[in-house]
Amino acid sequence: MPCTRNTFKNSALNNIVFAGIAFSAVGYAEYVLTILNIYFPVEYPETYTSQMSSRVSDALLVGAIVGQLALGIISDRVGREIGLVITTVLTIVGTVLCAGAYGYRNSANGMFWALVVYRGIVGVGIGGEYPCATTNASEATEERNYNKRGLYVCLVSNVTFVLGGIVCMLAQLILFKIFGIGSMEPIWRISFGLGVIPMLTVFYFRLKMFNSRKYTEEAIRKGPPYLLVLKEYATRLVGTCGSWFVYDFVAFSNGIFGGTLVKQLIHADAIESVIFQATYYTVILALFGIPGAVLGAFTIDHLGRKMQQIIGFVGSAIFAIVIGAAYPQVKSSVGAFITLYGIFNFFGNFGAGSALGLIPAEIYPTAVRATCYGISAAVGKAGGAIGTQVFRPIMNSFGGEDSINGPRAVFIISGGLSLLGAIITWFFIPEFKRISLDKEDERFRTLLRQRGFPMERIGVSKKQVNAMEEELTCTEKMP
Secondary structure, three states: OOOOEOOHHHHHHHHHHHHHHHHHHHHHHHHHHHHHHHHHHHHOOOOOOHHHHHHHHHHHHHHHHHHHHHHHHHHHHOOHHHHHHHHHHHHHHHHHHHHOOOOHHHOHHHHHHHHHHHHHHHHHHHHHHHHHHHHHHHHHHHHOOHHHHHHHHHHHHHHHHHHHHHHHHHHHHHHHHHHOOOOHHHHHHHHHHHOHHHHHHHHHHHHHOOOOHHHHHHOEOOOOOHHHHHHHOHHHHHHHHHHHHHHHHHHHHHHHHHHHHHHHOOOOOOHHHHHHHHHHHHHHHHHOHHHHHHHHHHHHHHHOHHHHHHHHHHHHHHHHHHHHHOHHHHHOOHHHHHHHHHHHHHHHHHOHHHHOOOHHHOOOOHHHHHHHHHHHHHHHHHHHHHHHHHHHHHHHHOOOOOOOHHHHHHHHHHHHHHHHHHHHHHHHOOOOOOOOHHHHHHHHHHHHHHOOOOHHHEOOOHHHHHHHHHHOEOOOOOO
8 A cells, every 4th residue: 555645734734733632622621620610519518628629720720830831841852742742641641540530448538639639740731732732833834824823823722722611511511411419420520531532632643743844944952042032032921921920810710710600699499400500601601702712713813913912801801890890780680790701701712812822832933932932821820820829818808709899809800900911912012913933033043143052053954854855754554
């Protein structure tokens, strides 16, 4: 049977497609606790305290920070394909462990501590997807059509991320209808386990994949000039790190505890009815993110990354402040709360949700792109971890989640932080729409020459790359 020739261009398309599948798994993993934070207190009322809830939630964020930093460096120094294989394996292993988590002598407390560890492993894996998969997809667009890089990258990152979260919550809603309140354990175990499917789908491909052509040409695998990079790109790092910190602080705190807030608005006698309605309305809230993400993907190459992120932050700020200011009226109507909170989510996904994953994949040179991306994403996840820790204390200091002023304070603070995100974006992030990645690489090469950096350390020549392209053939043959 004849072999099929593989080219960089075909590999580029595969890199883009499978990045999208992987990011659906990232969205699934990050959303899975949104509804389980409603279920766990019912199944384990004495064990799943607010402190344990924070530990389980933050384990993923802490792991993600480690993965973003470590695998960002690995992706630049060793190769995109090596980084992606590592992230895939960690995510698969951690997800399977979560689904089968047990405590010593069937202890519920031990089981949740096991989940803390296993969710940390998942976090390292999905954290690595940010710098590895997104930068790889961004570089792959150079071989397709860089004028539509915003569309491609947003579709395979933010849109699939949101869809993964929606699929997760819909699956949990169906599982709840099947098993009911008397059998909550199968719900959460199956919920965790289903998250392994997307990563199993991409695993084989990633074992066979190639580095992007752009990376092959520009990689610095020995002695990257990190101090020079920090000095030269300090302003941009302030922009990507600062805006991502603000966005994740607001988005994660509201996302993790959104179901808890919704639950407070439901008035029903039967606990099963309360839980089902809370799950249903939480899914509805998340659905508002889909049009925001899709519209954001199709407008970002026209509006520009910077302007779209500012619009998203300002829109989120306006609706967060409106919800906070009118909370007594909003609380009396589930429909009003869902609508206003949903529009708040819409602007988050339309603006920063779309742009933040794209901007650091463009404005840094290829040689250190994944490293700078990883730093930006890690600072963002640190914002998410801090947000989940201070969210409840803020509410409690103003009267608690059952009061008027507790949720009101959280929304108003979220609005203020969103405005801060718009300000950071305006002053520290450059516009980069419809610009080839070659432009920044050429500027970086010029800077390295001026500083006396040994240029022979950079990649391989384009002539060699073309030769490699001609030599790439399939390795699987008939026995």
